[in-house]
Amino acid sequence: MLARFDPASTAWFLDVDGTLVDLAPTPDGVTVPATLPSLLERLSTVTSGALALVSGRALADLEALLPGVGVTMAGDHGAVVRFADGGKRWLSRRRPLPRPLVREIQNDLGQLPGVLVEDKQTCLTVHYRQAPGSRDRLRRVLEAMAARCGTHELTTAHMAFELRPRGGGKGVAVARLMQTPPFRDRRPVFIGDDVTDEDGIRAALLFGGVGLRVAQDFAGEPAAVRRWLAAQAEAGIVTTEGQIV
Ligand SMILES: [Mg+2]
Incomplete structure:
Protein backbone atom coordinates (compact mmCIF):
# COMPACT_ATOMS: atom_id res chain seq x y z
CA MET A 1 0.00 0.00 0.00
CA LEU A 2 1.45 3.32 -1.04
CA ALA A 3 1.78 6.16 1.40
CA ARG A 4 -0.59 9.05 1.81
CA PHE A 5 0.97 12.35 0.92
CA ASP A 6 0.26 15.48 2.92
CA ASP A 22 -5.56 4.02 -20.93
CA LEU A 23 -3.42 3.96 -24.03
CA ALA A 24 -5.23 3.55 -27.34
CA PRO A 25 -4.02 2.49 -30.80
CA THR A 26 -3.76 6.19 -31.76
CA PRO A 27 -3.42 9.32 -29.55
CA ASP A 28 -6.81 10.55 -30.80
CA GLY A 29 -8.42 7.28 -29.76
CA VAL A 30 -8.04 7.63 -25.99
CA THR A 31 -11.11 7.83 -23.78
CA VAL A 32 -11.02 10.24 -20.87
CA PRO A 33 -12.90 8.71 -17.92
CA ALA A 34 -15.82 10.92 -16.90
CA THR A 35 -14.47 11.20 -13.36
CA LEU A 36 -10.97 12.36 -14.33
CA PRO A 37 -11.57 16.13 -14.73
CA SER A 38 -13.16 16.48 -11.29
CA LEU A 39 -10.50 14.25 -9.73
CA LEU A 40 -7.72 16.48 -11.10
CA GLU A 41 -9.47 19.62 -9.94
CA ARG A 42 -10.06 18.20 -6.45
CA LEU A 43 -6.44 17.15 -6.09
CA SER A 44 -5.28 20.53 -7.38
CA THR A 45 -7.58 22.33 -4.95
CA VAL A 46 -6.44 20.42 -1.86
CA THR A 47 -2.80 21.15 -2.77
CA SER A 48 -3.52 24.86 -3.42
CA GLY A 49 -2.85 24.37 -7.12
CA ALA A 50 0.36 22.33 -6.87
CA LEU A 51 -0.65 19.84 -9.55
CA ALA A 52 0.72 19.76 -13.09
CA LEU A 53 0.02 17.44 -15.97
CA VAL A 54 3.31 16.78 -17.77
CA SER A 55 2.65 15.25 -21.17
CA GLY A 56 4.34 14.56 -24.46
CA ARG A 57 1.20 15.82 -26.18
CA LEU A 66 -9.37 17.96 -20.87
CA PRO A 67 -11.42 21.02 -21.82
CA GLY A 68 -12.11 23.48 -19.03
CA VAL A 69 -9.97 21.61 -16.51
CA GLY A 70 -8.29 24.38 -14.53
CA VAL A 71 -5.00 22.75 -13.57
CA THR A 72 -1.45 23.50 -14.67
CA MET A 73 -0.60 21.67 -17.89
CA ALA A 74 2.86 21.19 -19.40
CA GLY A 75 2.79 20.03 -23.00
CA ASP A 76 5.44 19.06 -25.55
CA HIS A 77 7.35 17.17 -22.82
CA GLY A 78 7.34 20.25 -20.67
CA ALA A 79 8.51 22.77 -23.27
CA VAL A 80 5.43 24.93 -22.70
CA VAL A 81 3.29 25.38 -19.60
CA ARG A 82 -0.22 26.70 -19.14
CA PHE A 83 -0.73 27.68 -15.53
CA ALA A 84 -4.01 27.10 -13.74
CA ASP A 85 -4.85 30.82 -14.18
CA GLY A 86 -4.57 30.45 -17.96
CA GLY A 87 -1.17 32.18 -18.34
CA LYS A 88 1.19 30.42 -20.75
CA ARG A 89 4.94 30.32 -20.68
CA TRP A 90 7.61 28.60 -22.75
CA LEU A 91 10.08 26.84 -20.48
CA SER A 92 12.60 25.88 -23.11
CA ARG A 93 13.37 28.02 -26.10
CA ARG A 94 10.87 27.35 -28.81
CA ARG A 95 12.65 25.50 -31.54
CA PRO A 96 10.34 24.31 -34.24
CA LEU A 97 11.50 21.41 -36.33
CA PRO A 98 12.58 22.56 -39.79
CA ARG A 99 9.48 22.23 -41.97
CA PRO A 100 11.31 20.55 -44.90
CA LEU A 101 12.43 17.85 -42.48
CA VAL A 102 8.85 17.37 -41.25
CA ARG A 103 7.62 17.07 -44.85
CA GLU A 104 10.37 14.58 -45.62
CA ILE A 105 9.39 12.44 -42.63
CA GLN A 106 5.70 12.65 -43.57
CA ASN A 107 6.49 11.62 -47.13
CA ASP A 108 8.99 8.89 -46.31
CA LEU A 109 7.52 7.36 -43.16
CA GLU A 118 2.15 13.31 -35.43
CA ASP A 119 3.48 16.81 -36.10
CA LYS A 120 3.53 18.92 -32.92
CA GLN A 121 5.56 21.81 -34.35
CA THR A 122 8.38 21.70 -31.76
CA CYS A 123 8.51 17.94 -31.69
CA LEU A 124 7.38 15.12 -33.88
CA THR A 125 6.18 11.65 -32.94
CA VAL A 126 6.19 8.62 -35.20
CA HIS A 127 3.87 5.94 -33.84
CA TYR A 128 4.30 2.32 -34.92
CA ARG A 129 1.84 0.59 -32.57
CA GLN A 130 0.01 -0.74 -35.62
CA ALA A 131 3.20 -1.54 -37.52
CA PRO A 132 5.63 -3.07 -34.99
CA GLY A 133 7.67 -4.60 -37.81
CA SER A 134 8.67 -1.12 -38.98
CA ARG A 135 10.49 -0.27 -35.75
CA ASP A 136 14.08 -0.79 -36.91
CA ARG A 137 13.56 0.96 -40.20
CA LEU A 138 11.96 3.96 -38.47
CA ARG A 139 14.77 4.16 -35.96
CA ARG A 140 17.42 4.14 -38.70
CA VAL A 141 15.75 6.88 -40.72
CA LEU A 142 14.96 9.07 -37.71
CA GLU A 143 18.44 8.71 -36.22
CA ALA A 144 19.89 9.95 -39.47
CA MET A 145 17.45 12.88 -39.52
CA ALA A 146 18.20 13.82 -35.90
CA ALA A 147 21.91 13.84 -36.70
CA ARG A 148 21.26 16.07 -39.70
CA CYS A 149 19.11 18.67 -37.95
CA GLY A 150 21.22 19.00 -34.78
CA THR A 151 18.62 20.92 -32.74
CA HIS A 152 16.51 17.87 -31.95
CA GLU A 153 17.27 14.47 -30.51
CA LEU A 154 15.66 11.09 -31.02
CA THR A 155 13.93 9.55 -28.01
CA THR A 156 11.87 6.40 -27.64
CA ALA A 157 8.39 6.17 -26.20
CA HIS A 158 5.65 3.52 -26.04
CA MET A 159 5.64 2.09 -29.56
CA ALA A 160 6.82 5.43 -30.88
CA PHE A 161 9.90 7.48 -31.64
CA GLU A 162 10.10 11.18 -31.01
CA LEU A 163 12.25 14.01 -32.24
CA ARG A 164 12.27 16.66 -29.57
CA PRO A 165 14.38 19.73 -28.77
CA ARG A 166 17.69 18.93 -27.13
CA GLY A 167 17.87 20.05 -23.53
CA GLY A 168 14.09 19.86 -23.03
CA GLY A 169 12.23 17.00 -21.45
CA LYS A 170 9.92 16.46 -18.55
CA GLY A 171 12.75 16.96 -16.05
CA VAL A 172 13.07 20.57 -17.20
CA ALA A 173 9.36 21.13 -16.61
CA VAL A 174 9.54 19.67 -13.10
CA ALA A 175 12.68 21.63 -12.21
CA ARG A 176 11.27 24.90 -13.51
CA LEU A 177 7.88 24.47 -11.85
CA MET A 178 9.56 23.52 -8.57
CA GLN A 179 11.06 27.00 -8.54
CA THR A 180 7.65 28.59 -9.01
CA PRO A 181 4.74 29.00 -6.57
CA PRO A 182 2.65 27.08 -5.65
CA PHE A 183 5.05 24.19 -6.37
CA ARG A 184 8.07 25.72 -4.68
CA ASP A 185 9.08 24.31 -1.26
CA ARG A 186 6.86 21.27 -1.70
CA ARG A 187 7.81 17.62 -2.14
CA PRO A 188 7.27 16.54 -5.75
CA VAL A 189 5.59 13.25 -6.60
CA PHE A 190 5.91 12.30 -10.26
CA ILE A 191 3.82 9.48 -11.73
CA GLY A 192 4.57 8.14 -15.19
CA ASP A 193 4.52 5.03 -17.34
CA ASP A 194 7.09 5.62 -20.04
CA VAL A 195 10.78 6.13 -20.69
CA THR A 196 10.21 9.86 -21.23
CA ASP A 197 8.90 10.02 -17.64
CA GLU A 198 12.21 8.83 -16.19
CA ASP A 199 13.53 12.30 -16.83
CA GLY A 200 10.71 13.78 -14.73
CA ILE A 201 11.24 11.17 -12.02
CA ARG A 202 14.94 12.02 -11.80
CA ALA A 203 14.07 15.69 -11.35
CA ALA A 204 11.48 14.85 -8.67
CA LEU A 205 14.11 12.84 -6.77
CA LEU A 206 16.57 15.75 -7.01
CA PHE A 207 14.00 17.93 -5.28
CA GLY A 208 13.67 15.40 -2.46
CA GLY A 209 10.56 13.84 -3.92
CA VAL A 210 9.25 10.53 -5.15
CA GLY A 211 8.85 8.83 -8.51
CA LEU A 212 6.10 6.29 -9.06
CA ARG A 213 5.85 4.04 -12.09
CA VAL A 214 2.52 2.74 -13.33
CA ALA A 215 3.90 -0.72 -14.18
CA GLN A 216 5.59 -1.28 -10.82
CA ASP A 217 3.47 0.69 -8.40
CA PHE A 218 -0.01 0.43 -9.93
CA ALA A 219 0.06 -2.97 -11.67
CA GLY A 220 0.12 -1.21 -15.04
CA GLU A 221 -3.41 0.12 -14.54
CA PRO A 222 -4.30 3.81 -15.02
CA ALA A 223 -7.56 2.98 -13.20
CA ALA A 224 -5.49 2.05 -10.13
CA VAL A 225 -3.63 5.38 -10.39
CA ARG A 226 -6.95 7.23 -10.48
CA ARG A 227 -8.34 5.33 -7.50
CA TRP A 228 -5.21 6.05 -5.47
CA LEU A 229 -5.20 9.73 -6.44
CA ALA A 230 -8.89 9.95 -5.50
CA ALA A 231 -7.96 8.64 -2.05
CA GLN A 232 -5.18 11.24 -1.85
CA ALA A 233 -7.65 13.98 -2.74
CA GLU A 234 -10.18 12.73 -0.17
CA ALA A 235 -7.46 12.62 2.48
CA GLY A 236 -6.84 16.25 1.82
CA ILE A 237 -10.37 17.47 2.45
CA VAL A 238 -10.43 19.43 5.66
CA THR A 239 -13.74 19.66 7.49
CA THR A 240 -15.03 22.90 8.93
CA GLU A 241 -13.80 21.64 12.31
CA GLY A 242 -10.30 21.61 10.92
CA GLN A 243 -10.02 17.83 10.80
CA ILE A 244 -8.64 16.01 7.83
CA VAL A 245 -11.08 13.32 6.75
MG1 LIG B 1 2.66 8.15 -20.69
Missing part, protein backbone atom coordinates in the same frame (compact mmCIF):
# COMPACT_ATOMS: atom_id res chain seq x y z
CA PRO A 7 -1.62 17.86 0.61
CA ALA A 8 -0.05 20.84 2.37
CA SER A 9 3.47 19.85 1.34
CA THR A 10 3.06 17.75 -1.83
CA ALA A 11 3.33 18.83 -5.47
CA TRP A 12 1.85 16.45 -8.03
CA PHE A 13 3.37 15.92 -11.48
CA LEU A 14 1.29 13.54 -13.55
CA ASP A 15 1.86 12.08 -16.97
CA VAL A 16 -1.41 11.62 -18.89
CA ASP A 17 -1.37 8.84 -21.52
CA GLY A 18 -0.81 5.44 -19.95
CA THR A 19 -0.86 6.99 -16.47
CA LEU A 20 -4.23 8.72 -16.06
CA VAL A 21 -5.91 7.39 -19.20
CA ALA A 58 1.17 19.32 -27.63
CA LEU A 59 -0.38 21.76 -25.16
CA ALA A 60 -3.36 22.50 -27.41
CA ASP A 61 -3.99 18.77 -27.69
CA LEU A 62 -3.85 18.39 -23.92
CA GLU A 63 -6.27 21.29 -23.46
CA ALA A 64 -8.62 19.74 -26.00
CA LEU A 65 -8.43 16.39 -24.22
CA GLY A 110 3.96 8.63 -42.95
CA GLN A 111 3.06 6.55 -46.00
CA LEU A 112 4.10 3.24 -44.45
CA PRO A 113 1.07 1.09 -43.52
CA GLY A 114 0.17 1.45 -39.85
CA VAL A 115 2.71 4.23 -39.20
CA LEU A 116 1.31 7.50 -37.86
CA VAL A 117 3.30 10.73 -37.98
Whole structure:
Protein backbone atom coordinates (compact mmCIF):
# COMPACT_ATOMS: atom_id res chain seq x y z
CA MET A 1 0.00 0.00 0.00
CA LEU A 2 1.45 3.32 -1.04
CA ALA A 3 1.78 6.16 1.40
CA ARG A 4 -0.59 9.05 1.81
CA PHE A 5 0.97 12.35 0.92
CA ASP A 6 0.26 15.48 2.92
CA PRO A 7 -1.62 17.86 0.61
CA ALA A 8 -0.05 20.84 2.37
CA SER A 9 3.47 19.85 1.34
CA THR A 10 3.06 17.75 -1.83
CA ALA A 11 3.33 18.83 -5.47
CA TRP A 12 1.85 16.45 -8.03
CA PHE A 13 3.37 15.92 -11.48
CA LEU A 14 1.29 13.54 -13.55
CA ASP A 15 1.86 12.08 -16.97
CA VAL A 16 -1.41 11.62 -18.89
CA ASP A 17 -1.37 8.84 -21.52
CA GLY A 18 -0.81 5.44 -19.95
CA THR A 19 -0.86 6.99 -16.47
CA LEU A 20 -4.23 8.72 -16.06
CA VAL A 21 -5.91 7.39 -19.20
CA ASP A 22 -5.56 4.02 -20.93
CA LEU A 23 -3.42 3.96 -24.03
CA ALA A 24 -5.23 3.55 -27.34
CA PRO A 25 -4.02 2.49 -30.80
CA THR A 26 -3.76 6.19 -31.76
CA PRO A 27 -3.42 9.32 -29.55
CA ASP A 28 -6.81 10.55 -30.80
CA GLY A 29 -8.42 7.28 -29.76
CA VAL A 30 -8.04 7.63 -25.99
CA THR A 31 -11.11 7.83 -23.78
CA VAL A 32 -11.02 10.24 -20.87
CA PRO A 33 -12.90 8.71 -17.92
CA ALA A 34 -15.82 10.92 -16.90
CA THR A 35 -14.47 11.20 -13.36
CA LEU A 36 -10.97 12.36 -14.33
CA PRO A 37 -11.57 16.13 -14.73
CA SER A 38 -13.16 16.48 -11.29
CA LEU A 39 -10.50 14.25 -9.73
CA LEU A 40 -7.72 16.48 -11.10
CA GLU A 41 -9.47 19.62 -9.94
CA ARG A 42 -10.06 18.20 -6.45
CA LEU A 43 -6.44 17.15 -6.09
CA SER A 44 -5.28 20.53 -7.38
CA THR A 45 -7.58 22.33 -4.95
CA VAL A 46 -6.44 20.42 -1.86
CA THR A 47 -2.80 21.15 -2.77
CA SER A 48 -3.52 24.86 -3.42
CA GLY A 49 -2.85 24.37 -7.12
CA ALA A 50 0.36 22.33 -6.87
CA LEU A 51 -0.65 19.84 -9.55
CA ALA A 52 0.72 19.76 -13.09
CA LEU A 53 0.02 17.44 -15.97
CA VAL A 54 3.31 16.78 -17.77
CA SER A 55 2.65 15.25 -21.17
CA GLY A 56 4.34 14.56 -24.46
CA ARG A 57 1.20 15.82 -26.18
CA ALA A 58 1.17 19.32 -27.63
CA LEU A 59 -0.38 21.76 -25.16
CA ALA A 60 -3.36 22.50 -27.41
CA ASP A 61 -3.99 18.77 -27.69
CA LEU A 62 -3.85 18.39 -23.92
CA GLU A 63 -6.27 21.29 -23.46
CA ALA A 64 -8.62 19.74 -26.00
CA LEU A 65 -8.43 16.39 -24.22
CA LEU A 66 -9.37 17.96 -20.87
CA PRO A 67 -11.42 21.02 -21.82
CA GLY A 68 -12.11 23.48 -19.03
CA VAL A 69 -9.97 21.61 -16.51
CA GLY A 70 -8.29 24.38 -14.53
CA VAL A 71 -5.00 22.75 -13.57
CA THR A 72 -1.45 23.50 -14.67
CA MET A 73 -0.60 21.67 -17.89
CA ALA A 74 2.86 21.19 -19.40
CA GLY A 75 2.79 20.03 -23.00
CA ASP A 76 5.44 19.06 -25.55
CA HIS A 77 7.35 17.17 -22.82
CA GLY A 78 7.34 20.25 -20.67
CA ALA A 79 8.51 22.77 -23.27
CA VAL A 80 5.43 24.93 -22.70
CA VAL A 81 3.29 25.38 -19.60
CA ARG A 82 -0.22 26.70 -19.14
CA PHE A 83 -0.73 27.68 -15.53
CA ALA A 84 -4.01 27.10 -13.74
CA ASP A 85 -4.85 30.82 -14.18
CA GLY A 86 -4.57 30.45 -17.96
CA GLY A 87 -1.17 32.18 -18.34
CA LYS A 88 1.19 30.42 -20.75
CA ARG A 89 4.94 30.32 -20.68
CA TRP A 90 7.61 28.60 -22.75
CA LEU A 91 10.08 26.84 -20.48
CA SER A 92 12.60 25.88 -23.11
CA ARG A 93 13.37 28.02 -26.10
CA ARG A 94 10.87 27.35 -28.81
CA ARG A 95 12.65 25.50 -31.54
CA PRO A 96 10.34 24.31 -34.24
CA LEU A 97 11.50 21.41 -36.33
CA PRO A 98 12.58 22.56 -39.79
CA ARG A 99 9.48 22.23 -41.97
CA PRO A 100 11.31 20.55 -44.90
CA LEU A 101 12.43 17.85 -42.48
CA VAL A 102 8.85 17.37 -41.25
CA ARG A 103 7.62 17.07 -44.85
CA GLU A 104 10.37 14.58 -45.62
CA ILE A 105 9.39 12.44 -42.63
CA GLN A 106 5.70 12.65 -43.57
CA ASN A 107 6.49 11.62 -47.13
CA ASP A 108 8.99 8.89 -46.31
CA LEU A 109 7.52 7.36 -43.16
CA GLY A 110 3.96 8.63 -42.95
CA GLN A 111 3.06 6.55 -46.00
CA LEU A 112 4.10 3.24 -44.45
CA PRO A 113 1.07 1.09 -43.52
CA GLY A 114 0.17 1.45 -39.85
CA VAL A 115 2.71 4.23 -39.20
CA LEU A 116 1.31 7.50 -37.86
CA VAL A 117 3.30 10.73 -37.98
CA GLU A 118 2.15 13.31 -35.43
CA ASP A 119 3.48 16.81 -36.10
CA LYS A 120 3.53 18.92 -32.92
CA GLN A 121 5.56 21.81 -34.35
CA THR A 122 8.38 21.70 -31.76
CA CYS A 123 8.51 17.94 -31.69
CA LEU A 124 7.38 15.12 -33.88
CA THR A 125 6.18 11.65 -32.94
CA VAL A 126 6.19 8.62 -35.20
CA HIS A 127 3.87 5.94 -33.84
CA TYR A 128 4.30 2.32 -34.92
CA ARG A 129 1.84 0.59 -32.57
CA GLN A 130 0.01 -0.74 -35.62
CA ALA A 131 3.20 -1.54 -37.52
CA PRO A 132 5.63 -3.07 -34.99
CA GLY A 133 7.67 -4.60 -37.81
CA SER A 134 8.67 -1.12 -38.98
CA ARG A 135 10.49 -0.27 -35.75
CA ASP A 136 14.08 -0.79 -36.91
CA ARG A 137 13.56 0.96 -40.20
CA LEU A 138 11.96 3.96 -38.47
CA ARG A 139 14.77 4.16 -35.96
CA ARG A 140 17.42 4.14 -38.70
CA VAL A 141 15.75 6.88 -40.72
CA LEU A 142 14.96 9.07 -37.71
CA GLU A 143 18.44 8.71 -36.22
CA ALA A 144 19.89 9.95 -39.47
CA MET A 145 17.45 12.88 -39.52
CA ALA A 146 18.20 13.82 -35.90
CA ALA A 147 21.91 13.84 -36.70
CA ARG A 148 21.26 16.07 -39.70
CA CYS A 149 19.11 18.67 -37.95
CA GLY A 150 21.22 19.00 -34.78
CA THR A 151 18.62 20.92 -32.74
CA HIS A 152 16.51 17.87 -31.95
CA GLU A 153 17.27 14.47 -30.51
CA LEU A 154 15.66 11.09 -31.02
CA THR A 155 13.93 9.55 -28.01
CA THR A 156 11.87 6.40 -27.64
CA ALA A 157 8.39 6.17 -26.20
CA HIS A 158 5.65 3.52 -26.04
CA MET A 159 5.64 2.09 -29.56
CA ALA A 160 6.82 5.43 -30.88
CA PHE A 161 9.90 7.48 -31.64
CA GLU A 162 10.10 11.18 -31.01
CA LEU A 163 12.25 14.01 -32.24
CA ARG A 164 12.27 16.66 -29.57
CA PRO A 165 14.38 19.73 -28.77
CA ARG A 166 17.69 18.93 -27.13
CA GLY A 167 17.87 20.05 -23.53
CA GLY A 168 14.09 19.86 -23.03
CA GLY A 169 12.23 17.00 -21.45
CA LYS A 170 9.92 16.46 -18.55
CA GLY A 171 12.75 16.96 -16.05
CA VAL A 172 13.07 20.57 -17.20
CA ALA A 173 9.36 21.13 -16.61
CA VAL A 174 9.54 19.67 -13.10
CA ALA A 175 12.68 21.63 -12.21
CA ARG A 176 11.27 24.90 -13.51
CA LEU A 177 7.88 24.47 -11.85
CA MET A 178 9.56 23.52 -8.57
CA GLN A 179 11.06 27.00 -8.54
CA THR A 180 7.65 28.59 -9.01
CA PRO A 181 4.74 29.00 -6.57
CA PRO A 182 2.65 27.08 -5.65
CA PHE A 183 5.05 24.19 -6.37
CA ARG A 184 8.07 25.72 -4.68
CA ASP A 185 9.08 24.31 -1.26
CA ARG A 186 6.86 21.27 -1.70
CA ARG A 187 7.81 17.62 -2.14
CA PRO A 188 7.27 16.54 -5.75
CA VAL A 189 5.59 13.25 -6.60
CA PHE A 190 5.91 12.30 -10.26
CA ILE A 191 3.82 9.48 -11.73
CA GLY A 192 4.57 8.14 -15.19
CA ASP A 193 4.52 5.03 -17.34
CA ASP A 194 7.09 5.62 -20.04
CA VAL A 195 10.78 6.13 -20.69
CA THR A 196 10.21 9.86 -21.23
CA ASP A 197 8.90 10.02 -17.64
CA GLU A 198 12.21 8.83 -16.19
CA ASP A 199 13.53 12.30 -16.83
CA GLY A 200 10.71 13.78 -14.73
CA ILE A 201 11.24 11.17 -12.02
CA ARG A 202 14.94 12.02 -11.80
CA ALA A 203 14.07 15.69 -11.35
CA ALA A 204 11.48 14.85 -8.67
CA LEU A 205 14.11 12.84 -6.77
CA LEU A 206 16.57 15.75 -7.01
CA PHE A 207 14.00 17.93 -5.28
CA GLY A 208 13.67 15.40 -2.46
CA GLY A 209 10.56 13.84 -3.92
CA VAL A 210 9.25 10.53 -5.15
CA GLY A 211 8.85 8.83 -8.51
CA LEU A 212 6.10 6.29 -9.06
CA ARG A 213 5.85 4.04 -12.09
CA VAL A 214 2.52 2.74 -13.33
CA ALA A 215 3.90 -0.72 -14.18
CA GLN A 216 5.59 -1.28 -10.82
CA ASP A 217 3.47 0.69 -8.40
CA PHE A 218 -0.01 0.43 -9.93
CA ALA A 219 0.06 -2.97 -11.67
CA GLY A 220 0.12 -1.21 -15.04
CA GLU A 221 -3.41 0.12 -14.54
CA PRO A 222 -4.30 3.81 -15.02
CA ALA A 223 -7.56 2.98 -13.20
CA ALA A 224 -5.49 2.05 -10.13
CA VAL A 225 -3.63 5.38 -10.39
CA ARG A 226 -6.95 7.23 -10.48
CA ARG A 227 -8.34 5.33 -7.50
CA TRP A 228 -5.21 6.05 -5.47
CA LEU A 229 -5.20 9.73 -6.44
CA ALA A 230 -8.89 9.95 -5.50
CA ALA A 231 -7.96 8.64 -2.05
CA GLN A 232 -5.18 11.24 -1.85
CA ALA A 233 -7.65 13.98 -2.74
CA GLU A 234 -10.18 12.73 -0.17
CA ALA A 235 -7.46 12.62 2.48
CA GLY A 236 -6.84 16.25 1.82
CA ILE A 237 -10.37 17.47 2.45
CA VAL A 238 -10.43 19.43 5.66
CA THR A 239 -13.74 19.66 7.49
CA THR A 240 -15.03 22.90 8.93
CA GLU A 241 -13.80 21.64 12.31
CA GLY A 242 -10.30 21.61 10.92
CA GLN A 243 -10.02 17.83 10.80
CA ILE A 244 -8.64 16.01 7.83
CA VAL A 245 -11.08 13.32 6.75
MG1 LIG B 1 2.66 8.15 -20.69
